[in-house]
């Protein structure tokens with residue numbers, strides 16, 4: 001597979017060629033279950049490696065600070081047009097270099113330093129940029145955090161769901177200027193309407209951070225927050241399956257402020273090669289086949305979660321409605337930490353990440369949880385049956401984690417599965 005006509009030139013660089021080959025091997029012989037990862041299409045990779053890399057284009061189409069941007073203007077306009085059409089939005093900004101940049105730009109655009117933002121607790125699913133003490137966001141803005149309801153053993157009402165009573169109570173008490181919906185480790189559907197209702201009650205702005213679920217929204221598997229939110233920010237590389245990067249869509253009334261906050265507020269020259277690749281992915285996400293893909297992502301995650309539950313792993317929030325399953329490891333094995341599980345599974349060729357779970361007694365570095373996602377292996381063509389097999393492999397590796405021979409057997413089974421599901425066998429030339 002080549003990503004550009006210049007691929008062969010890298011072959012003169014033995015060290016880098018060897019590393020790229022090693023990573024190709026890793027990605028195609030082990031299972032990629034990190035919920036925030038995916039396999040971008042060859043077309044996305046080609047655009048990312050294109051000659052647009054060379055161009056400086058500070059500013060926006062028609063208002064650039066450099067010459068020579070006739071073509072680049074059209075590229076960025078194409079990306080913006082495709083994105084506003086995809087989500088039915090008034091305005092799009094496709095320049096953020098990442099999801100974190102997009103979020104900070106939104107805060108900068110619509111808030112003053114010191115203003116209050118009501119967002120999800122980090123230890124219950126929120127993102128670093130939702131006010132982590134380690135993030136610049138918590139130094140510039142005042143975060144108040146809502147959480148999830150307590151866990152219950154009633155299967156009809158499992159708890160660990162966004163606590164809208166808590167959201168409303170905190171909104172009335174703190175009168176935040178902005179309410180932020182969206183999470184990085186939450187397996188249930190996030191309804192935008194109840195957030196809008198609470199925001200309207202106190203006259204707050206509503207921001208939806210759909211970094212994880214942007215693809216599910218584009219495919220129609222999740223409700224579109226655009227009609228409800230003042231602004232929606234997201235990453236383009238998670239379920240949306242584009243290049244690494246961020247994007248923002250917003251109501252017309254916020255367009256100018258958002259654009260100025262991204263450039264010159266946060267960033268210098270935009271990455272037009274990444275913007276071209278975003279345009280490719282927005283077109284891909286508008287195809288009917290993408291809706292089939294995102295429905296399959298959810299079906300696979302649900303089959304995966306159910307199979308893992310049968311193996312003794314408790315599903316946090318009682319199950320999943322998106323692409324991820326958050327596992328509480330303690331009922332499977334009280335001694336097993338997220339850190340150890342992640343390391344054992346790495347040896348077994350199964351790539352995951354440890355994660356805190358609500359009320360986790362262990363530190364964020366150790367954790368009692370493991371987060372797994374279905375988006376990447378669904379791109380590789382896997383269906384419910386394969387995810388059930390993966391659940392059994394995970395269980396076997398973790399149960400026998402002291403036995404190197406069994407972990408090696410699991411790794412061999414994983415490699416065999418991956419042979420039949422090469423992610424790059426499924427893409428057709430467009």
Ligand SMILES: *Cc1c(COP(=O)(O)O)cnc(C)c1O
Pocket residue numbers: 036097098099100101103126127129182183184209210211212235245246
């Ligand atoms: C991944 C994520 C981000 C940040 O995206 P980066 O591209 O890693 O900066 C922001 N918000 C949420 C909810 C995320 O899941």
